[in-house]
Amino acid sequence: MTAFWVVAGIFIVIALLFVIPALLRNYAPGKENAERETANVNIYRDQMAELAEDLRNDILSREQYEASKEELQKRMLQDLSTEHPFVKTFAVKRHGITAAVITLLAVPLLAVYLYTVIGDARGLLSQSQLASATQFHSNDTEEIPDGHAQMKSVMENLIARLQDNPEDVEGWLMLARSYAIMGRFDEASSAYSKLVEMQPESPQFLSDYADVLAMTNEGSLIGKPAQLIDKALKINPDYPKALALAGTVEFEKKQYGAAAAFWERLLVLIPVESELAKSISESIVQAKSMADEDEEQSAPVQLAKNDSVGTDIAAAPVPDNASTKQPAASGVPSISGIVTLNPALAGKVSATDTLFVFARASVGPKMPLAILRAQVKDLPVVFTLDDGMAMTPAMKLSSFPEVVIGARISKTGQAVPASGDLEGYSQPVKVGDTDVAVTIDQQVP
Structure with missing residues (x-):
């Protein structure tokens, strides 16, 4: 979001650099003077671009950038409105300066206002911002903490847009993901349900829906989430997220061998050097180890059940906790x-x-x-x-x-x-x- 406003500000300034000299040039005739002003404009434009580049490269802090930009704009206006000693020019008329100042203030304010009113705020929300958004304790967008007003505004725009265009798949997906990031899994599951209704053959939406439903069921994938995962794999047997969740379902059922099999299928689909591949490999080793332990323990457990003492042990109640x-x-x-x-x-x-x-x-x-x-x-x-x-x-x-x-x-x-x-x-x-x-x-x- 910050990068967007920086870039937008630079473009507004550049646009003003074209407009302001044109307003003043009409009242300051003289070819040599006009050429000098054009050269000044180019110089200031280059300096403005250098400031923006320094900001992007972290050479300047935000405060230093704003102060330097303001000083540069002041110098630009002073140079453009000052008579040069070696060129005879006419005095700039008062109403020309007034028009320039009004334009300087009105253009950026009007641009920002129009964007906030009719712009598409979804374009400002990056995946990294969604990933780092904190979990809210609220069940209503009106109760989002003040520090997250940006996310609140985006959510309101999304909801309003979907009311006008209920078939907007991209909008529903952004809404579902936003609810999930906020920890509002009931609302997220409703949004994913709408997506699955619109595109029932999408393994992505089916897998995401299952993942969110599990969060409303104390993290368990057993039940409807497992059914959604199975459907996703029937549509695309190699869809990575569905394979990962299917392995988790089997692990939850204590079917460790089956879990390892799903994760091995996933492992061949992802880059070998990635952190995810390393994590999946560790999970496979863990699942296979637990499967081996179950096999080793199965024989003595069966013998114990045939013994009267063993039967009493097997029938003993398990404490609630x-x-x-x-x-x-x-x-x-x-x-x-x-x-x-x-x-x-x-x-x-x-x-x-x-x-x-x-x-x-x-x-x-x-x-x-x-x-x-x-x-x-x-x-x-x-x-x-x-x-x-x-x-x-x-x-x-x-x-x-x-x-x-x-x-x-x-x-x-x-x-x-x-x-x-x-x-x-x-x-x-x-x-x-x-x-x-x-x-x-x-x-x-």
């Missing part, structure tokens, strides 16, 4: 610790409220890298998060040097933050730490 106490698989990167609740907030929760414990990158995307679910009655909770809990192979604990462990008590039972939820976060920690302490000590406004 067992998922929070399972040790990480051997060799799998993990983080463990304990979650506690500030006693001052104890009166604001009930025993059956849902507790989410999750890890996310300390710098970068806010999507959970691993997540588990418990209840308030289980507090204090001793937890272990590992790569086996990753939602996608490319987004897991070991993919980031530092992560933040968060804990949230949800009144609604949904993973998406809502007003009134209680939460707490750790300081950035490294994968492998075993004594991470998280205290839930604040309320979502």
Whole structure:
């Protein structure tokens, strides 16, 4: 966005450099004087271009650039309106100066105003800006924090455009992605549903829809998301995202061999030297290792079931909060610790409220890298998060040097933050730490 306004400003200035001398030239006849003014204009234009180049190359800061540009414009106006000692010129008429000043002010203001009113703001939103946008806690665009007014404006323009043109596929895609970045997965899934309705044979939209639906289902791809992924692969068996998600579905079902098979198909479709290829390779190794462990354990487990003592063990009930106490698989990167609740907030929760414990990158995307679910009655909770809990192979604990462990008590039972939820976060920690302490000590406004 900043680069756009810089470029737009440069073009406006260049346009004015053509208009202003023309206004003044009519009242300052003389060939030699006109040639001198033209030369000055060219010089200032070159200087303006050099300033813009210095800004792009980080030689000048934004403040230095603005100050230099303003000084250059002042010198330009002074030079163009000053009589030269060696050329006899006529005095510039007062109304000529007035017209020039009005033009100088009116042109850029009018251009900016017209763009904000009738321009297409989607062109200003780059993929990098979307990727770095923070997760909002709001369920309504009117409640977006002041610091994100730019995103709010874009969203309003998108919604207005789609009301006028409901068949705008590009608009629906941008809206869906924006909602997903903001953490508003219910709205994102509705937008992707519209896209799938308009283009039911698109593996991209089917895969993205499945991914977003999983976020509304506590990160699980089981159910409708898995059906969408299967449909995407029937349309295009080599669509990368569908293969990645299909592997995750099998991993979630504990079908580790099948998961590795999907990810091996994905691996041949991506550049060998890329970071994604490295991450996929690690996931394949992990899945195969866990598949081998399952095979090794299957024989003794079967024998145990035939023994009376073994039958009693197999029939023993599993505690409700067992998922929070399972040790990480051997060799799998993990983080463990304990979650506690500030006693001052104890009166604001009930025993059956849902507790989410999750890890996310300390710098970068806010999507959970691993997540588990418990209840308030289980507090204090001793937890272990590992790569086996990753939602996608490319987004897991070991993919980031530092992560933040968060804990949230949800009144609604949904993973998406809502007003009134209680939460707490750790300081950035490294994968492998075993004594991470998280205290839930604040309320979502």
